[in-house]
Amino acid sequence: MNKNVELKTVYIEHESSYIEVCPYCREKSLEIREVVHRQPYLGRTLIVSKNCKKCGFKKTEMVPLNPRKRRIVAFKMGGREDLHVKILRTSTATVLLPELGAVIDPGIDAPYFITNVEGLLSRIEDALERIRVLKISQEGEGEIVKIKRLIREIKEGRRGLTIIIDDPTGLSDIFAPPGKVIREYVEGR
Ligand SMILES: [Zn+2]
Structure with a gap:
C-alpha cells in the first residue's frame, strides 16, 4: 500500500465545524465537520463528517465539487x-x-x-x-x-x-x- 501514498496527498482549502441536533438521539451533540479538500484525481471535494458524541451515530459523505458525467x-x-x-x-x-x-x-x-x-x-x-x-x-x-x-x-x-x-x-x-x-x-x- 505504500506505493499509493502519492495518490493520497491532500490539500485542505477550507475547514469548519459546528454542533447540530442529532437525527437519532435528538440531543444537541452532533458534531459536523466540513472540509474542502483538493485531491489528486478527485479534484475539489467537500467531505462532511457527522459524529454524535452521545449515541455514536457516524456518517461521512463526500461531495465532489467538480463532478464529471457518469x-x-x-x-x-x-x-x-x-x-x-x-x-x-x-x-x-x-x-x-x-x-x-x-x-x-x-x-x-x-x-x-x-x-x-x-x-x-x-x-x-x-x-x-x-x-x-x-x-x-x-x-x-x-x-x-x-x-x-x-x-x-x-x-x-x-x-x-x-x-x-x-x-x-x-x-x-x-x-x-x-x-x-x-x-x-x-x-x-
Ligand atoms: Zn445522537
Whole structure:
C-alpha cells in the first residue's frame, strides 16, 4: 500500500465545524465537520463528517465539487502483474466483477478508497469470510468456497478478471496501462 501514498496527498482549502441536533438521539451533540479538500484525481471535494458524541451515530459523505458525467470504467486483467493496478473508487460507485458474480454496491463507510486489484480481491475475501461466519446456509457455503477458489486462481494468475466501475460522479478510475482499460461517459445517473 505504500506505493499509493502519492495518490493520497491532500490539500485542505477550507475547514469548519459546528454542533447540530442529532437525527437519532435528538440531543444537541452532533458534531459536523466540513472540509474542502483538493485531491489528486478527485479534484475539489467537500467531505462532511457527522459524529454524535452521545449515541455514536457516524456518517461521512463526500461531495465532489467538480463532478464529471457518469462514467463506466472497464478493465480486463491479464497476468499477475495486473494485481498491482491501482483503483480509485468513490462511495457513489458500483463495482461489478462478472467472473465472480460479485457486485460491490455504493457504500457510505468511506467517501472513497484507493486500493489495487489484489486489495479489492482481499476485501471480497474478507466479506465472504464474514458471511461464512454467519453460516447462512449449506448451499451458500458451497458458493463461498467456489468464489474463494476463483479468487485464489486469479491471484495466482491462472484466471482472468474483469472489473467494471459505474460511477455517477465520473471520478472513479482504474489506473491500468492503455489498451487494458476502457473509459466511457454515459448519459443519465
Ligand atoms: Zn445522537
